[in-house]
Amino acid sequence: MLDLPDPGLYRTTQPMPGHEAEFPAGVLVYIGQSKNGGGKFVVRPSDNRRNRWYWREPTTPLRSPTWAKTLKPLPSEGFYTLPETVEFEGGGRWVKNAIVELGYNGSGQGILFVGEWREDGTENALYFSDRGLLISDEMLERLVWAPILPVRNGEKG
Known part of the structure; x- marks a missing residue:
């Protein structure tokens, strides 16, 4: 089992290897858990309504514990x-x-x-x-x- 962070909001501190354009350093991301048992994923915000971010497909599977350890956890909105x-x-x-x-x-x-x-x-x-x-x-x-x-x-x- 991969050692990955809990679901929640994070700030990237390094680009995600293999996905540098989608997940550069210094952006807001959400780590989630697939409902179908497909593992954890990472996604950028889609739109903001009433001071809160909403998330949509596509998501990217999170399979790199090394990169995940570089994420800065953030308090919930x-x-x-x-x-x-x-x-x-x-x-x-x-x-x-x-x-x-x-x-x-x-x-x-x-x-x-x-x-x-x-x-x-x-x-x-x-x-x-x-x-x-x-x-x-x-x-x-x-x-x-x-x-x-x-x-x-x-x-x-």
């Missing part, structure tokens, strides 16, 4: 709290423990979107912009998961 206040040049800030949504750019760099409550809105809901703040890996590693659960249309929270 979703909701977190800030570990510290973030001050902006020119004024403004996001306060410690603010609820943020974590997403990524195509290079696998973390992007934060702060939760905003709209005073003039009619719904009691947080709003997350489609424009975020690129963050360092150091801050990415210190984010604290916020257990905000999804609710499907028609369900009560």
